[in-house]
Amino acid sequence: MKTAGVYRWELRKLAAQKRTYAGLGAAAIYALAFVIVLTIKTRNSLPSDVPLGSQIRNSGLALPPVLLVFASIFGAPLVTALVAGDIVASEDNHRTLKTIFTRSTGRGSIYAGKALAAASYVAAVLAVTGGVSLVGALLSWGFHPVRTTGGATVAAGHALGLVVAAYAVYLLPVLVIASFAFFLSTVTRNSAAALVGALLFALGFQLVAALPGIGSVKHYLLPAQFNAWESLFGRGDGDALIARAAWTCALYAGIPLLAGWLYFRRRDVAGD
Amino acid sequence: MVPVEVRGLVKRYGRVLAVDDVDLTVERGDVYGYLGPNGAGKTTTLRILLGLIRPDAGSVRLFGRDPVGEGARALDDVAGFVEEPAFYPYLSGRQNLELLGTLDGGSPAVRIDEVLELVGLPDRARDRLGGYSQGMRQRLGIAASLLRAPQLLILDEPANGLDPAGIRDMRALISGLAREGITVLYSSHLLGEVEEVCNRVAIVDHGRIVFEGRLDDLRQSFGEHHRVETGDPERALAVARASPGVGAERLEGGILRFEAESRDALDAFTVALGAAGVGIRSLTTERATLEDLFFRLTEGEPAEAAA
Secondary structure (H helix, E strand, C coil), X not given: CHHHHHHHHHHHHHHCCHHHHHHHHHHHHHHHHHHHHHHHCCHHHCCCCCCCHHHCCCCCCCHHHHHHHHHCCCHHHHHHHHHHCCCCHHHHHCCCHHHHCCCCCCHHHHHHHHHHHHHHHHHXXXXXXXXXXXXXXXXXXXXXXXXXXXXXXXXXXXXXXXXXXHHHHHHHHHHHHHHHHHHHHHHHCCHHHHHHHHHHHHHHHHHHHCXXXXXXXXXXXXXXXXXXXXHHHCCCCHHHHHHHHHHHHHHHHHHHHHHHHHHHHHCCCCCC | CCCEEEEEEEEEECCEEEEEEEEEEECCCCEEEEECCCCCCHHHHHHXXXXXXXXXXXXXXXXXXXXXXXXXXXXXXXXXXCCCCCCCCXXXXXHHHHHHHHHCCCCCHHHHHHHHHHCCCHHHCCCEHHHCCHHHHHHHHHHHHHCCCCCEEEEECXXXXXXXXXXXXXXXXXXXXXXXXXXXXXXXXXXXXXXXHCCEEEEEECCEEEEEEXXXXXXXXXXXXXEEEECCHHHHHHHHHHCCCEEEXXXXXXXXXXXXXXXXXXXXXXXXXXXXXXXXEEEEEXXXXXXXXXXXXXXXXXXXXXX
């Protein structure tokens, strides 16, 4: 129950900070800009090399998943780390750890409440991104069936469900980035260091995945999990890819969260 | 259970020994002054008491519980702050208290109103904390502490940033809390402040406690100073030098100042003055201020602990 209380207050604190709105606003602007750019592009210049890319002009339901492909390299890590990398470090910045550590709630509940709040923010960012891009794309190209990568045509209602599911699957690797930013926020006590560190973490994974000769290992690296949603639209074995994304992301997120907790539970709150 | 029991406490920062083998006992109902110059290790000790940092050696018990090992559970009857109180600047004063109340398991709105009223902040409670003065934050820190209805209040320099009226109010508040049976451990460098509200003190210097006990015992350990004005100061000085139990005699502008080991020694000296034909025009006893005693302890030889 104490974790729930901390979680509620962490959400209230996020709602009172400009940083939160900067992140959500950036997500909305990014999605809107994506819709506008693709609206003015000619049919020949559409991103047809990515899943559903060639379907953008046929149905407004195709664009939100396509946006995910372009968000994974930089946009999603940046907006995620903006808040997840600040949520513990800001306590050091405001010197408030000594205030909350001397109340009746233990450090475990405080840490868990903050982690849940950071995860909620990440989910909100994806919801805003998906919502804005969906509304924009529907207004531009309408609510029509979608032809999947496998060649099947999916009714519009079903396709809408797949779009929501795609964003839910995409949330998993983004939570990994958030967990790493959260860890850095905890141990560096510095928001900027956590933000830069999380971006380097995401970029590092991209570079490793691009190395030649790593064979099937790349399927277990983080960039592959950013693409797991594509299986919902007919690429590869859907259930297996999503299951793999779930357990690899749980592993990648669990390690920094555990390491952060081991540090947080024993850290001294000495002179500020 | 004793509110505060500290034994053999040691804390090092690299080569600096911030807390050096500190023993401290605060009894129920005490208003206990923890005094020392800047850098003496007062705040470090209070941080250990509140479970914020771990000592290198020694033990701490608050009502028999260990804040270092048990964490927040050991602070159930304890509240306070170290250095200046810190809050979230983007929340209002009231929201900050609501948040802290939630961390304590929930505080009713009426209780928040009460403590805001008690520290004189009800009119500014809905303003963002970013606009508060240091004195207002200090008051909010007291309010946040009282929200927990503690049995032990640990305050680190609570008068910092307060104007004279605020200091007077703070003094009255602490005295009032003591009358309600709340034990107060109060760190300060404002000696007059401590002298007015505390019944017991510890004086710490370079991490070590150089005195611990009642203020009266501290004063007594240094002897009483007296001033006598006579018709013949030179002769009075000679009599003083010959009188057993009288010392540190000197003339200051025709007034003889001296210390007497006891009331009997003082009585014998006045009789000796009369016997020597020296008329006494006035005799006054000077009460050593805490400031006098503090500087003699921290800049001179440590006194015997009188507790």
